[in-house]
Amino acid sequence: GRFPLxxxxxxxxxxxxAQALTDLHFGxxxxxxxxxxxxxxxxxxxxxxxVPFGDLTLSPAAAVLHYAQExxxxxxxxxxxxxxxxxxxxxxxxxxxxxxxxxMAIPELPEEDFIASLVDLVRADAEWVPSGxxxxxxxxxxxxxxxxxxxxxxxxxxxxxxxxxPSGAYFTHGLQPISIWVSQDYHRAGRGGTGFAKTGGNYxxxxxxxxxxxxxxxxxxxxxxxxxxxxxxELGGMNVMVVDADGTVRTPQLTGTILEGNTRxxxxxxxxxxxxxxxxxxxxxxSLLEDISSGKVxxxxxxxxxxxxxxxxxxxxxxxxxxIEGSEVTHEIYERLTGIQYGRxxxxxxxxxxx
Ligand code: COI
Numbered sequence: 001g002r003f004p005l006x007x008x009x010x011x012x013x014x015x016x017x018a019q020a021l022t023d024l025h026f027g028x029x030x031x032x033x034x035x036x037x038x039x040x041x042x043x044x045x046x047x048x049x050x051v052p053f054g055d056l057t058l059s060p061a062a063a064v065l066h067y068a069q070e071x072x073x074x075x076x077x078x079x080x081x082x083x084x085x086x087x088x089x090x091x092x093x094x095x096x097x098x099x100x101x102x103x104m105a106i107p108e109l110p111e112e113d114f115i116a117s118l119v120d121l122v123r124a125d126a127e128w129v130p131s132g133x134x135x136x137x138x139x140x141x142x143x144x145x146x147x148x149x150x151x152x153x154x155x156x157x158x159x160x161x162x163x164x165x166p167s168g169a170y171f172t173h174g175l176q177p178i179s180i181w182v183s184q185d186y187h188r189a190g191r192g193g194t195g196f197a198k199t200g201g202n203y204x205x206x207x208x209x210x211x212x213x214x215x216x217x218x219x220x221x222x223x224x225x226x227x228x229x230x231x232x233x234e235l236g237g238m239n240v241m242v243v244d245a246d247g248t249v250r251t252p253q254l255t256g257t258i259l260e261g262n263t264r265x266x267x268x269x270x271x272x273x274x275x276x277x278x279x280x281x282x283x284x285x286x287s288l289l290e291d292i293s294s295g296k297v298x299x300x301x302x303x304x305x306x307x308x309x310x311x312x313x314x315x316x317x318x319x320x321x322x323x324i325e326g327s328e329v330t331h332e333i334y335e336r337l338t339g340i341q342y343g344r345x346x347x348x349x350x351x352x353x354x355x
Contacts, residue, residue, distance in 0.1 A: 001050075001120035002113060003035050008052045021130050024168035026306060027138065031125035031164040035117040038146075039107050041156040048113065050124045053163065059148035063155045070200045071100040072142035074305040075262075077122050077164075077355055079131045080343035085122055086352045087139070088305075088341050090115050092262045097141060099260075100197035105154035106143055115353075117141065117162045122355040130166045134338075138167040138306065170307045171219060175334070177313025177327060178302065180222045180235065181213035182285060184318050187226035188233060188257070195233075195257030202259070206236040218316055220302065224285060225257060232283040233257060238304030239264040240312075242283060243329045244291075245298050253280035263303040263337070266351065270336055289320055298326035301333070309334040 011032040012020065020029045030053055037048040064070050073093045077085050094114035101108050118139055122129065129137040141162045145155030171178055186209040188202060189195025195202060206221060213221040213236075222240065225231045232252050234240055239261040241251040249271050254260055271278045291297040292315070300312040311327035339345030340352065 001123070002116035003037070003048045003050045003120035005033070005050045005120070005124050006052065008032055011052075017127060021128070021166055024130060024132070024135055024166055025172065026167045026170045027165050029166050031128040031137070031166070033121060033124045034164070035121040035141075035160075035162040037109070037113065037117070037160045039143075039158040039160070045107075045109065045113065045160075048117075050120050056159075058146060061148035061150055063145035063147050063149055066150060067145070067152060068199070068201045068204070069104055069106065069145035069155055070142065071097055071104050071106055071144075072140060072198055072200065073097045074198075075118065075139045075141070076136040076167075076305060076341070077118075077129050077139060078136050078341050078343070079129045082343075084343075085126060085129050085137075085355045086341075086343065087118060087122075087355055088353070089262055089266065089351050090118055090353050092265070093141070096198060096260060096262070097143070100199055101143065103194055103197040104199050106145070106158055109143065109160055114141065117160070119355050121162050121164055125164055128164065128166050130168075132168070134308075135166065135168050138165045139163075140165065167306075170304075171310060175310060175331075177311040177324070178219040179217065179314035179316065180220055180312050181209070181216045181218035182222045182224065182315060182317035183209040183212065184224065184229070185209075185212075186223075187229075188223040188236075190226045190257065193257065196254070196260060198259060203237065210236050216316060218314070222315070225255070230284050230286065232285060232288065234259060235302050238302040238307045241267070241301050241303065242288065242297055243299035243301070243326070245296055247329075248277040248279060249329070250279045250281060250283055252283055261304055263305055263308070266337065267303055267309070267333055269349070270333065274336075285317075289315065289322055292322050292324055297324075299328065299330050300324050301327070301330040303333075309337060
């Protein structure tokens with residue numbers, strides 16, 4: 001492949017790997033290898049390789065540590081019943097990483113290199129792709145400013161890596177409904193900012209409100225827009241959708257402050273093709289709370305690559321705490337999407353890409 005495999009002095013033994021693959025959660029276990037390439041202003045992208053997974057050596061002056069010039073992606077590899085390994089719409093992630101990269105003044109990585117980095121890494125670490133219910137190999141491509149320079153300027157050296165983490169459910173209680181703390185003091189993103197880009201800073205800004213959510217006994221934080229402070233945007237690390245009693249599904253429209261989720265986009269397509277009305281529109285918190293109380297809204301769910309599809313069972317904030325009972329459509333969507341991803345259902349869209 002484009003990312004030739006370097007010899008590994010001591011890969012995990014079968015027993016070590018088997019041990020690491022028991023009782024999987026999210027993002028704590030890593031495979032033997034990682035993909036790497038480096039961009040320099042003079043030479044462009046070079047040095048493509050799959051190398052042993054290990055600590056990085058970085059100058060303490062590396063720009064990413066100071067000014068957060070960074071982008072990342074999240075994408076999974078799924079093992080099908082026949083043992084084959086597939087990923088989901090990798091071109092979507094390749095294109096989105098480049099969209100994020102443009103905003104963060106990071107050079108674009110050719111889509112073919114992005115795909116090849118996934119293919120070559122997963123081939124090297126194929127035995128690390130788990131096969132349990134709801135398990136997958138979570139792939140984390142990312143690119144960051146490694147130039148040792150404290151000037152506030154786009155770096156002239158960027159390192160691209162892909163690491164891989166065998167993972168189970170993102171939430172420890174699996175498909176159980178999660179509870180949401182609506183952040184009214186903090187916003188995730190602002191107009192003209194980086195909200196649409198998948199960059200670490202957006203997640204950094206969600207950490208304090210996430211601590212607030214934890215303290216309130218909630219699983220995830222939900223953000224409102226920064227202009228009116230009234231409308232739903234997204235959760236700390238996933239998009240949000242609302243199911244009305246008449247079957248319509250609504251989700252906040254992309255305004256530049258919301259992450260364009262791959263799962264969000266796939267679900268919109270699946271729902272529309274099953275004959276459902278799907279609307280991308282402004283969803284004011286106040287009317288959502290009223291609609292939940294009156295029964296006009298039956299379900300609310302979150303979706304993302306890591307979280308997949310998960311029902312929201314409770315919305316809490318200053319001055320309100322409401323329960324949401326329904327999860328029928330949410331489960332339908334979960335079954336349909338994961339059915340395609342794990343090869344249990346037909347893939348009429350050609351979304352799956354064999355690794
Ligand atoms: C995802 O891969 O779904 C993410 O958005 C990253 C993070 C929230 C786990």
